[in-house]
Each structure stands twice: as structure tokens, then as C-alpha cells.
Amino acid sequence: MPQIFHRSANTIARVSIFGAVFFIAGLLGLVAEVNRSPWMTTARVTRDQPIQFSHERHVAGNGIDCRYCHTSVEESAFANIPSTKICMNCHSQIWTNAPILEPVRASFRDNKPLQWTRVHDLPDFVYFNHSIHVKKGVGCATCHGPVDEMPLMYQHATLQMSWCLDCHRNPAKYVRPRNQVYNMAWERPSDDPGLGARLVKEYKIASVEELTNCSTCHR
Numbered sequence: 523m524p525q526i527f528h529r530s531a532n533t534i535a536r537v538s539i540f541g542a543v544f545f546i547a548g549l550l551g552l553v554a555e556v557n558r559s560p561w562m563t564t565a566r567v568t569r570d571q572p573i574q575f576s577h578e579r580h581v582a583g584n585g586i587d588c589r590y591c592h593t594s595v596e597e598s599a600f601a602n603i604p605s606t607k608i609c610m611n612c613h614s615q616i617w618t619n620a621p622i623l624e625p626v627r628a629s630f631r632d633n634k635p636l637q638w639t640r641v642h643d644l645p646d647f648v649y650f651n652h653s654i655h656v657k658k659g660v661g662c663a664t665c666h667g668p669v670d671e672m673p674l675m676y677q678h679a680t681l682q683m684s685w686c687l688d689c690h691r692n693p694a695k696y697v698r699p700r701n702q703v704y705n706m707a708w709e710r711p712s713d714d715p716g717l718g719a720r721l722v723k724e725y726k727i728a729s730v731e732e733l734t735n736c737s738t739c740h741r
């Protein structure tokens with residue numbers, strides 16, 4: 523029987539198969555990168571706010587502790603957005619006539635809260651509790667990034683499930699002493715590699731099996 527296809531057809535077929543495999547792998551890789559990009563996660567994207575509030579000025583410049591404004595972070599699942607009254611504790615005495623602060627004065631005068639745009643906004647099907655993370659030694663900067671270097675607040679991390687699981691699978695890598703939770707400048711001591719493991723035991727942090735159980739975050 524005469525040969526139907528030229529001998530080179532075998533090579534073309536092999537190249538086509540390998541090419542298709544690499545193309546699909548590359549396409550999946552591209553989709554994964556796009557899924558982790560700021561375009562999808564809004565990480566490192568600043569939001570329009572009623573006041574262009576600078577954490578850099580208030581935290582690094584003025585040395586204000588996180589808990590002064592976010593008063594419920596140690597007792598509640600939600601780290602509250604500060605009320606106008608908290609702003610006016612200072613700004614009734616300084617920058618009293620600054621035009622940029624007129625929305626704050628108007629909010630206080632009219633007893634109408636400022637409509638802030640939430641920066642770290644998890645989906646409704648995700649349960650997150652600020653207080654338990656603080657009590658277990660997770661620092662503000664671990665999730666929120668170098669807030670003291672942000673003239674305008676932005677979401678530092680992707681907040682995707684893989685990012686959360688990275689910590690839940692290895693909490694010793696991320697926890698710090700409780701008295702350093704609000705310290706933006708804290709660095710893990712290079713001469714004490716066992717610190718994380720000791721803190722996990724001391725703070726009675728749950729096992730990896732419990733931390734990675736679906737019901738921990740999806741209730």
C-alpha cells in the first residue's frame with residue numbers, strides 16, 4: 523500500500539503535540555499571573571477617600587499607635603474605622619482651619635459620619651477575626667504592610683486564599699512577641715531562629731490541621 527503521508531508528517535505531529543502542551547501550560551501560567559496581579563486583587567492600588575489621610579504622617583511622623591484610631595482591634599473581629607470624634611480630638615486644636623480638613627469639621631458639625639472607602643475588603647464567605655490574630659502575635663505589618671510608609675493607604679497583599687494559607691501552614695514564620703504586634707519597625711532576630719516555634723507553643727496556636735480546615739475561615 524502506498525504511503526499516504528510524507529515521512530515528515532511524523533515530525534510535524536510530534537512538534538504540534540509538544541507545541542500544544544507548552545501553549546496550554548503557558549496559557550495557564552498567564553491566567554495564574556493575571557489572577558495574582560493588582561488588576562484582579564487591587565493590591566497596591568490606592569482608593570479615593572473623602573480625606574486623603576496619610577498613615578505615613580500619623581504613624582511615622584506623629585508616632586500615633588494603631589489602637590488609638592482602631593480602638594476595637596484587640597476585642598473585635600472588625601478593626602473599626604475611626605469616628606470623626608477621634609479625628610477631632612487632635613484637629614480641634616491643630617490644623618483647625620486647614621481647607622483639606624473641612625470634610626472632617628463638617629462631619630463633626632453635622633453629626634454625619636465620613637463615608638470612607640474600605641481598603642481591605644474580604645468576600646462575605648470569608649470569616650476573619652482581627653482580635654484572635656493580634657492575640658496570637660500576628661503583627662499589623664504582616665498583613666497590612668509598611669503602613670508607616672504609606673502616604674495613601676493601599677492593600678499590601680493579595681488577600682487571596684493561597685496567601686492566607688501560607689501563614690496558616692507555617693505560623694512560626696510570621697508570629698512575633700505580642701508586645702511587638704504594633705511595632706512597624708520590628709524585625710525577626712537573626713540570632714534566634716527558634717523564636718517562632720516557641721511563640722507558637724507559648725501562645726497555644728492551633729495545629730496546622732485545624733488552621734487549614736475549611737471551616738476555620740468558611741463558616
